[in-house]
Structure formats: structure tokens, C-alpha cells
Amino acid sequence: MRVFGLLALWLTTAPLPAVPERNISYDIQAKLDPASKTVEAQQVLNWRNSSDRPVREFHFHLYLNAFRNNRSTMMWELGFAPFWRDKDPIPEDYWGFIDVDSIQVEADGPEGPTRVVKRRFIHPDDDNAEDRTVLQVELDRPLAPGGQVRFRIEFTSKLPRGARRTGWVEDYYFVAQWFPKLGVFADGAWYCHQYHRHSEYFADFGDYEVSLTIPSDMVVGATGRLVGETDNGDGTHTHQFQQENVHDFTWVASTRLMPRTRKFEHPGLPPVDMRLLLLEEHEHLEERYFRAMEHSLRLFGTWFGPYPYSILTLVDPPYNSRTGGMEYPTLVTGRTGFWSPPETLSPEGVTIHEVAHQWWYGLVASNEAEEAWLDEGITSWATDRASREAYAPRVHVEWLLGEIPLSFPSVTRPFETRNLAWVRRGGRLDVMTRNSWSFRNRRSYFVNAYAKPDMVLWTLERYLGTEVMLRAIRTYFERYRYRHPTTEDFVRTVSEVAGEDLDWFFRETIHSAETVDYAVTEARSMAIPDLKGVPPGEAEIVEEATVAENASNQEETASEKVYWSRVVVTRLQGGRFPVDVVMEFEDGKRFRRLWDGQYRWVRYEFKRPSRLKSAVVDPDRKLLLDINPTNNSRLVKPPASGKPSLATRKWTAKWLFWLQNLMEIAALIS
Amino acid sequence: MNLNGCVARGWRNLSAHKKSILYLYLVVLASASLLLLPFMETFESSLGAGVYRERLVTALDYDWYQLFRDRARGAAESFGPWVLGAGPFLHTLEVLLEDGFGKLPPAVLGAVAIYLLLHVFVLSAAVSSLHLRPGGGSTRQFLRNGAEFFGRFLRLSVLALLLYWCLRQALTPVDGWVDSMSAAAATEVTGFYLSLARYLLILVLILGMDLILDYARIKVVLEDRTSILLAVVAAAGFVKRNFLGATGLYLLLACFTLVWAGLYLGVDTLAGDDSWGGILVLFVVQQIHMLGRMALKLLGFGAQIQFVKSRDPWFRDRDPSEGGPGGGTFLSPRAEAASPSPTTPPAAPEESP
Numbered sequence A: 001m002r003v004f005g006l007l008a009l010w011l012t013t014a015p016l017p018a019v020p021e022r023n024i025s026y027d028i029q030a031k032l033d034p035a036s037k038t039v040e041a042q043q044v045l046n047w048r049n050s051s052d053r054p055v056r057e058f059h060f061h062l063y064l065n066a067f068r069n070n071r072s073t074m075m076w077e078l079g080f081a082p083f084w085r086d087k088d089p090i091p092e093d094y095w096g097f098i099d100v101d102s103i104q105v106e107a108d109g110p111e112g113p114t115r116v117v118k119r120r121f122i123h124p125d126d127d128n129a130e131d132r133t134v135l136q137v138e139l140d141r142p143l144a145p146g147g148q149v150r151f152r153i154e155f156t157s158k159l160p161r162g163a164r165r166t167g168w169v170e171d172y173y174f175v176a177q178w179f180p181k182l183g184v185f186a187d188g189a190w191y192c193h194q195y196h197r198h199s200e201y202f203a204d205f206g207d208y209e210v211s212l213t214i215p216s217d218m219v220v221g222a223t224g225r226l227v228g229e230t231d232n233g234d235g236t237h238t239h240q241f242q243q244e245n246v247h248d249f250t251w252v253a254s255t256r257l258m259p260r261t262r263k264f265e266h267p268g269l270p271p272v273d274m275r276l277l278l279l280e281e282h283e284h285l286e287e288r289y290f291r292a293m294e295h296s297l298r299l300f301g302t303w304f305g306p307y308p309y310s311i312l313t314l315v316d317p318p319y320n321s322r323t324g325g326m327e328y329p330t331l332v333t334g335r336t337g338f339w340s341p342p343e344t345l346s347p348e349g350v351t352i353h354e355v356a357h358q359w360w361y362g363l364v365a366s367n368e369a370e371e372a373w374l375d376e377g378i379t380s381w382a383t384d385r386a387s388r389e390a391y392a393p394r395v396h397v398e399w400l401l402g403e404i405p406l407s408f409p410s411v412t413r414p415f416e417t418r419n420l421a422w423v424r425r426g427g428r429l430d431v432m433t434r435n436s437w438s439f440r441n442r443r444s445y446f447v448n449a450y451a452k453p454d455m456v457l458w459t460l461e462r463y464l465g466t467e468v469m470l471r472a473i474r475t476y477f478e479r480y481r482y483r484h485p486t487t488e489d490f491v492r493t494v495s496e497v498a499g500e501d502l503d504w505f506f507r508e509t510i511h512s513a514e515t516v517d518y519a520v521t522e523a524r525s526m527a528i529p530d531l532k533g534v535p536p537g538e539a540e541i542v543e544e545a546t547v548a549e550n551a552s553n554q555e556e557t558a559s560e561k562v563y564w565s566r567v568v569v570t571r572l573q574g575g576r577f578p579v580d581v582v583m584e585f586e587d588g589k590r591f592r593r594l595w596d597g598q599y600r601w602v603r604y605e606f607k608r609p610s611r612l613k614s615a616v617v618d619p620d621r622k623l624l625l626d627i628n629p630t631n632n633s634r635l636v637k638p639p640a641s642g643k644p645s646l647a648t649r650k651w652t653a654k655w656l657f658w659l660q661n662l663m664e665i666a667a668l669i670s
Numbered sequence B: 001m002n003l004n005g006c007v008a009r010g011w012r013n014l015s016a017h018k019k020s021i022l023y024l025y026l027v028v029l030a031s032a033s034l035l036l037l038p039f040m041e042t043f044e045s046s047l048g049a050g051v052y053r054e055r056l057v058t059a060l061d062y063d064w065y066q067l068f069r070d071r072a073r074g075a076a077e078s079f080g081p082w083v084l085g086a087g088p089f090l091h092t093l094e095v096l097l098e099d100g101f102g103k104l105p106p107a108v109l110g111a112v113a114i115y116l117l118l119h120v121f122v123l124s125a126a127v128s129s130l131h132l133r134p135g136g137g138s139t140r141q142f143l144r145n146g147a148e149f150f151g152r153f154l155r156l157s158v159l160a161l162l163l164y165w166c167l168r169q170a171l172t173p174v175d176g177w178v179d180s181m182s183a184a185a186a187t188e189v190t191g192f193y194l195s196l197a198r199y200l201l202i203l204v205l206i207l208g209m210d211l212i213l214d215y216a217r218i219k220v221v222l223e224d225r226t227s228i229l230l231a232v233v234a235a236a237g238f239v240k241r242n243f244l245g246a247t248g249l250y251l252l253l254a255c256f257t258l259v260w261a262g263l264y265l266g267v268d269t270l271a272g273d274d275s276w277g278g279i280l281v282l283f284v285v286q287q288i289h290m291l292g293r294m295a296l297k298l299l300g301f302g303a304q305i306q307f308v309k310s311r312d313p314w315f316r317d318r319d320p321s322e323g324g325p326g327g328g329t330f331l332s333p334r335a336e337a338a339s340p341s342p343t344t345p346p347a348a349p350e351e352s353p
Ligand SMILES: [Zn+2]
Pocket: A353, A357, A376, A379
């Protein structure tokens, strides 16, 4: 405990960790041909061996090959059902692929590799020989530690019809996962997974310089900053983008996007150029898009650390492009519909979520394939926090006929428990830390990457207090930005900042497939009857109390009536957490006890001159993971017991009226 | 007679049949009440024994609602935020337009079916009484009228359901067309308007069907028709010949219903409903609304009966309320033709069966 306390003190005074040196850079010249929906490109890739081992094999992501045919690993996982189900047969130009036309290699030193001896597709995650999403390149000689190698790659990328965050729709081209991207070399091995149905991305931080040649009538958006533009005189323009210290490069080109710019400025935070590429049908949502970006940059900048890049581009994608709600370094996509009144929080919710990813994915680049919760989970929690700060209260909206938003101002939806129902429905299928393709099903992936970590972090915040929680997350951010932390790094950092060993907490959450439900299962109180039978005599015998605390629960009283009260709190599910139990008596006295929650149940007994009124477990709702809050309290004597409560009568009356209306509407067709 | 005149006469006619309104209302109350106890039981137990009993009095707690939605079985599955505000009107309209009846819990569907059956009986009694006993009548007469016309009204209702089903089948290609057009469109705006147009079309078709069936019911009563198919054909012919008047009257009555619903919403937003008194007031207001809806429904029939009579020369000359023959118990042309009455034989009904 003391060690953690000292560490916490050190952390608050320690200087910011230095930004690590990059060992990779990409220089790409690409040309979009809208007619064939292809991108032809030349790529120069510099890589320095910053490890302590010689490297002879290199692993590249060729993720567009996931769209190559219906036999790729992603398509297998989708049940061979590609996305374009309305088309049968699927048109030729719907498929997408990437072909590496040539690879040349040169090293800086005389001892380094000189040529590629073997290229083959590997499938490290499954035995699908037909998957072409990871390319292994073997060189003639190993590259020694500290050595530098340069790859010259020519490739052609055919974009798929919009699906899974990439592709074309009409004249909108969203170009993601489009170039041969090197995996991450660490601990003597390559981390380079195949493209899966659920997994996202993982790569090293590097510097990008990318020239994009596209038709002149198209608007372009890309990772990084535009540093030059040339008119080629042949109906095309070449746009040069540049960005240091990012781990991916994505771009978009379309005649339909309208560029809008604004400057983000906030005291204590660096300014950011906000660029919005907006569709005409969403022009009226411009202000709301920008405000959501501003809220995000301000709140996340203040809570976690400043956004370090000078630009942030937000793309408003066409509704059928399937590229909405996605994050790439310095470029994110929103998603909305043209009729979205403010209470729908569309586009705000998605925008905040994707901008939050700039911190949790963009800067703290955990392995999304192996530990998706570290980016999606923290991002979900951050999204809820920022949304609550900027947009609370959130009002419930029903979509009439699937098209018309109808809001119910009296029904508010708390941001903190947005994902609680999902934990209840799917929290027992898996633990959070699994490869994203290993979860039992789609729901479990969602629950364990998004919903459960969201609720875990809210619970952690309530346990630690907001101040400590934000300090812990900020420390984690500062320590691991531009790096690839793991769950272990997260757990260690939080424990250190909190000044206590939180292993038990993470054992019950991250590493557990149990749900949590505490309940007050018994609460009663009765007057102790007058003595009958044989009096005990002069010598008094004191019975041992059932629970040690019960000794303090007995009060000497001059009053004639003494009541015996009993409360039983039960842990109905597997998750074990310490919980507060509060017992309130009719004379207004309240007793608070802390139960460690280890055994199945605990009993509290009182002999007091007042009747027990109620008992509540976790009265402050710290344990937000508790899947059923309605059994957390018990009134000893429910008002008008035996008869329906006021609440029941009220909602029954309302429901009855709905039912009468339903009957009347049915009478229209009979 | 203009439309206002029809409504005024219908109103006068209806004022002698206040009991019919009450019976119609009692049917909708009783049918819905069939599910009252199971619903209350589910609801009550969902609150637990603690603070949610209090919390739910003031507002619909969203955490509780999500839990309820996951766990409720039976009729209570149909509970949701749509019981609030305009929800009872709009959500049920959505069920109709989306053909969402199949998604309702079986218990709710059962109650609706029972309602429809009882409703047909009371409606047949009420509509026939409006015509046959313009001056009102006893409950026994009311029931006798119901017994006389129930079979025919029931067949009309079955036919209506059949027509609705056919309508849905006929619209399937339209649905497919709307879906594919929406999917092919560059923006979601196209799909939105196409979808809205489709629902509007469905609504117009359903209302049109309801309009014709209203007149078919009236024809069954007025002309004592036994063939419901011919009654529907005759009603359609009548609506076609008097298109503006018939639709105008229908829309006028629909407007009354809308205004009545608007009034309810105004009161609903004003009324506080988190005390015993408030809840009682809320319930009474809701039930008054339903009573009013039944009155409007019968007013509709009353006005439409007057409309038919005003457009039919034979009826025009012998309106019982003007002291024509029959004196109170007004016989249908067919019945009168069959009776050995010395009066001039009636003109043939507009469409001979
Ligand atoms: Zn995300």
C-alpha cells in the first residue's frame, strides 16, 4: 500500500515521458481513377530496426484483400455473406483488392539486405489458405539491429463498394486500409493479424508524406495537413499531405463534399484547424458538427492531455457508404440523417466518440485486434462523460415509422448507464481480454469491447472518485501516447495513481465473465415481546452475536418498546465487490456498514428503540455494474402494502389508455 | 341538406341515443380491463420492494425501463414510453401503418380480438337503433336490434379484415419498390419521402376502405340488405356518386376527432399526475376522451345516415323526424314493400340488388 502511495506521489511530480523516436516513414504517390475505382501508387517505406534482434522477414497488412472474394477470412466470419446482399450476382466492381505489383529493397549499410527472395501470404490467426490479407516478405539477408532498410513498392488498390469503413458509393471514394502497411515488430515477433470481421487496426507510429492525384472537381480530405497543391492541366490536381507521428493514413475524395473550416481555440490548449467535409443534405447540421468537435477537443484536451496535431478533419459520409462512425489519425467520419433534431444527439454522439478515438487509438495506440476494449471501451466511457458534460439531460426519442423522431421530454436517459442493459444481456459470454475474432458472437464482441468496459470504467470512477480517476487516466495517456500499451500497463498505471493495489477490481471486471447483482433480500422489524415463561434469573447470559458488528447495533434504551430488526444482503451473481449497506430507522437514525461482498450473503441485526424503515445496498450507486438496481433497496413496510403502489396505478392508467387507443385503431380495419 | 346539416341532424338523432355511446365506451373499457390485473402484477413486481416504487411515481426511470423491457412477459411487453403524451395516438397509428399487429404480445392481440367482437355487436345495435328508433329506445330494444344486425355487421368486419389483408398483399411490390429505390438513391432524403408517401398511401387506402364500409353498414340497416357483398358494392357506388360530399363529411368528422385528441393532449400536459388525486384526474380525463371518441363515432354514423337519406329521393320525402310514415319505427324500403301497407310503393333503391 505504501509503495503505491509513494508511486502516486512520484507520478504527480514526474516529467512527461519523451515522445519516442519513430522508426518508420511512408512516402506515397497515388492516383485515383474513378472509372475503374482503383488507386495506382508507388510507395517508399523506410524502416529502422529499433529492436535488439536481426530481422529478415517483414509482415505487411494488405487489408483490401478482405474484400477480394467470398472466401477471405472476414467473409468466412460473415458466413460467406458479403455486405451487398441486395445484389445477386454481385457486380464485378463491388469487390475490392490490393495487388502488390513489385517490391524492391535496399539497405543503408553494405551488410544489409539487397533483394526480396520470397513473398507469400500467411494466415497467422487461422488456417484459411485463401486469405490474402497478410503478406510475408523474406529478404536475402537479415537487417541488423539499428540498421535501416528501404522498400520501394508499386501497388494497385481496387476499392470495394462501400463496406466495413472503406470503399466507394457513386462519386464518393473513402480510401482506407489501402496501402501495404507494415505490422508492428516487438519482442522479436511481428504483430500483424489478418483482417477479421470485428477487428480494427494496429500499426507503428511514423511520418507520412502522401501525394494524391485526383480529378479536379473533387474535394479531398486526408490524414494530416495539406502542404501543396498542383494543377496538372489534365483535369486532375495533385494534393500533397504530410503528417508526422501517426500510425495510419486515410483519405476521401468526392464531388459531393463541401469543405468548411473553423479554428478551435481554448485557453491552455493548442489551437486546432477543424475541417468539416459536409454533404449538401446535411448543411443545416454544420453548426452542430462543429460544436461537437469543439466540445470534444476542449473536454478531452482538458481531461487527458492536449490534442497534439494541428488539424482535425471530420467527414460527413453519405448514408449508404458504410464508412460512417470511424476513426483514423486526424481524420474521422461522422454519421447522421437529414432529420435529426438536437435531442437525437445525431451527429453529436458519433462525432464525440470518433474524436475521442484520437486519444484512445490515435495517440495511445493499443492493439485493437488483441485488446479492443482498451480503445473502444475507454472511448465509450470518454464519450459518455463528454456527452453528459455538453448535452445532458438526454431525452428519450422514439423513431416513428423508422423515420420521424418523436421525443419524450419527461423520460431522460442517464449517460452513465447507457450500456448497462448490454452488460446484463451479454456480460457472461466472455472476458474482456480476448482477440477480437475469438469472442463467442457479435453481441459478445460489442459487450466486451464497448459496453462492459464502459460500465467498468464508470464503476471505477465512482469507486476512486472523479479526481483520482481523471488523474489515473491522464497519467496513462501521458505515459503511453505514441506507444502500444496493454491491459497490464493500464491496470498498473491506475493502481499506481490510485495509491492502492486494484488487482482485485480488475480481476472481477476485465478478467471475469461474471455479472454483478447485489440485493437486499430481507428487511424486517418487530417489537420484542414481553417476557413470558420462566424468568432468566439474576445471572445474565449474553449470547454471541451472529455478526461481529451486531455488538454495536444494540443500544441501551430507557424506552419501553424495543424492536428487533434484521437485514440480509445477498450477492446474487458472481462478481464480488465491497459494498455499502445503509439501514434507516423510523426515528431518522441511519447506520452505514461496509460489506466486503465475499461470502454469498451478510446479515445485520439491530435491537433499537425504533422500527427499521428501509435497507439499501450500494446507496450511492457506486457499483454501476450492478445489473439490477431495483432489488438494491427494500422498505420494511411498503406503503399501502398488499395494494398496488401509486406508481403501478399511474402507469397502468397510461398503458390502459394506450391499449384503448390500439383497440380503436384496430376497429378501423374491421 | 349540406354537410353541416347532416352533422346537426346526426347530433340531434344521437342525443336520443346517449346509452349507445355509453355501451360502446363500456366495451372498450371492459376489453382493455381484461389485461389490467396481469399487467399490474407484472408492473408491481418489476418495481421491487424498495425505492423504485417511489421513483416511478414522478417519472419513467430509464434504467428501470430497460430492465422491465428485458424481463416483462405477456401483455406488459407492450409497455413503453409511448404511453406518454401523444404516444397513445401516434404509436398505435404506427402499429396500423406498419402492420405491426403481429409483433404485439398474444395477450394484447387476444384482448383486441375480444374488443372487436363485442364492438361489432354494440355497433350493430347502435347504428340500427339510430335509424330504426330515432326517438331512442329501451335497452331490450337495443339488444334486439343488435341481435338482428350482428351477423351482417360481423360478416362486414370479417370482410374488412380480409380487404386489409389483400391491401397489404397488394402493397408488397410497392414496399419492395420503395426499398430498392431508397437503397439506390444518393441521399437518405429520397428514401424518407418515398417511405412517407408509402405510409400516406396506406393511410388513405385504409380510410377509404373504412369510409365505404361505414356506408355499407348504413345500407345494411337502411335497406335491410342481407348480402354484405352487395351492400359494399352499393356503398362504393354511393360514395362514387357522392364523392365530394361523402369524403367531405368523413374528413369533417375526422377533424372533430383530431380536435378532440388535441384537447386531450392539452389537458394531459397540464395535469400533474404524481399524486393519488392527480392520477385519478388523469384517468378520468382519459376515459372522458374515450367516451368522446365513441360519441364521435356514433355521430359519424348519425351524420352519414342523414347524408344517405338526403341524397336518396325515397328517404328525402319520408324522413321520420319530419313526421313521415312509420312514425318512429321506421321500416326499410324492403320491409315496407313486403308489408301490406296502403301507401304508395316505394321507389326502387338506387341500386337494385
Ligand atoms: Zn469506436
